[in-house]
Amino acid sequence: MRLLTLTTLYPNAEQINHGIFVETRLRFLLTSGQVEAKVMAPVPWFPLKNKRFGRYASFARVPASDQRSDISITHPRYALIPKIGMYLTPFLMAQSLKGKIAKLIESGHDFDLIDAHYFYPDGVAAMLLGKHFNKPVVITARGTDINVIAQTGLAKKMVLWAVKNASAVITVCQALKDELVKLGASADKITPLRNGVDLSRFYPAERDQIRAELGLTDFTLLTVGSLTTHKGHDLVIQALALLPGVHLMIAGSGPEDQNLRQLAAQLGVTDRIKFLGSVAQKELFRYYNAADVMVLASSREGWANVLLESMACGTPVISSNVGGSSEVITAPDAGVLLAERSAQHIAAAVQHLQSRSPTRAATRAYAEKFSWDDTTEGQLRLFKAILHGDSTC
Template sequence: MKLLTFSTLFPNAEKPNHGIFVETRLRYLLASGKVQSRVVAPVPWFPSAHPRFGRYAGYAKVPAVESRAGIEVQHPRYVLPPKVGMTLAPFLLAQSVKPTVRRIIDAGYDFDLIDAHYFYPDGVAAVMLGRHFNKPVVITARGTDINLIPQYPLPRTQILWAGRRAQGMITVCNALKEEIVGLGIDADRITPLRNGVDLQRFQPVDRATVRAALGMTGFTLLSVGLLEPRKAHDLIIAALPALPDTRLMIAGSGPERARLEALAQQLNVSGRVRFLGALPQTELRNYYGAADAMVLASSREGWANVLLESMACGTPVVASNVWGTPEVVAAPAAGILMAERTPQGVADAVRKLRENYPAHEATRSYAEKFSWDDTTAGQIALFDKILGEFRP
């Protein structure tokens, strides 16, 4: 079976962690030996890599073609105009990549199906491409594309248009399926296939040795994610005055860093907060394994991979009770769900976890139930069914 994997959420040489969950799922799918894929992962066009353009300069540095873990990845550019970009993005995305897709077919890779990730704009653009090239399309919904973007009328209309014309849809949790059904899509056309965790990459470490090497002392929390409002690192920082013996490490980069640093200063907890910046997964494993708990206070999550990554390293989690997270944190060995998304809610959940702290071995054992095997089998079965039914 030949796939064209299509998504703006895919790692590249400049942003190796960007959409890494899409790449990971694809790696396990390819490892089955039943699937081939070429990846088209567009990036916004930007005129220059000059430092004055800040974080946007990175887009200009992304190579046009690269190989990642033996997978060929093409990065065509698409124009995303300011202000009107969100409205026009699906059309501009589809038009920009048509020449790339045509070249892939002409070079001899006449793929069977478009495997698209993220509903808007990617899934909408993928359906446009499917109609143009006469190929079936499967769209995977991952979180914000369904739990936030449909609040805007025009994107909502386009999401419904794509959902009704795609040959299949996948959601990474049951909660997202229910939300799509609520938008007006037939439930029978939606297949929940949760993300797994890379159990080889994320494994327990020698905690005492790694803690000493990383300078961890006392009960230490780890928060992982972009420094942006949705990830709510501020709630965890604001919980520290109620947790006087607790330290916090924050792994991630983003526009909120200065505000978060100022909040830690204001609350007189800056001496107990360490900002680590963005970390590659190879380094992140050590922090997961050495921390006493990983905290995720997000306001929205489809399926938060960081939760399973932490558990796979033997470290329980404290998480907000949103969207697919209760499907991940579903046993005492996994950790605790917050009763409320507030600083007090974080503090209470941390204390509750400490009172009934699970054995690290039990947490790892819980994570081992979430291998990629079932997800891979589910994708292959769905793609086979669609290809058997599709009539060009």
């Protein structure tokens, strides 16, 4: 089977962790030996590369093509009009990709199916292109695309149009399927296929040695994620103020960096926090191994990969009950699912794990149930059924 994977959520030279979960799912799919794939990961057009233009300049610095894990990737540009262009973006993206896809086909690199990730604008654009080139389209819902963008207005109508016209829809958790159905999508069209965890990249390592290298001696929490308001790092910092002697590492970068530092200073916990900045995925396993608990306090998620990554390293987790988190944390060996998203409940969960933490071996064994094998098999079944004309997909 020949796939064209189309998504703006894919790692590149400027954003090394961006959409890493899409790349990982594709890597495991390719190891089946039953699929070939090319990746088209469009980025917004911007003329200047100077860093003073912020994230727009970073788009300009992304190379036109790249190779990662033996996968060929192209980064075509599309017009993105700030603020006022949200409803135009799927059409502008599709229009900019038509010529690129036509050249791909003409050069002998035709494909059987468009594998799109993230519903808006990516999935809508993919559906427009699928109609233009007469190709079946499968769209994977990831989280914010459904929980936020698709909730109102024209975006909701376009997402539901894409669902109706797609050959199939994948959601990364049952909760996202339920939300799509609530919006008006047909349940029969939707298949939940959860993300897995790469057990060869995330594993228990020499914990004492890593902690010594990082200078850790006390009970230490870890949070991983972009420094944005919905990730809830502020709640974890507030919880830290209720936990004398506990330390915190924060892995991530983003617009809330200074606000979080100011909050730490106000609460008098600056000396117990390490801001790590953006950490490459291949380095994250050291911090997972070093931590005693990983905390995710998000207000919204699709399927939070960081939970499984931490558990695969033997480190239990604490998570707010959002998105697919209740599908990840189903036993004490995994950690604690918060009854309430608050600093007080985070602090209580930390104290619980301080006194009654599962063994690291038990947490690792729990994570091993979430390999990518089932997800890969599910994709193969779905793609084969579509290409063989199964109308039930």
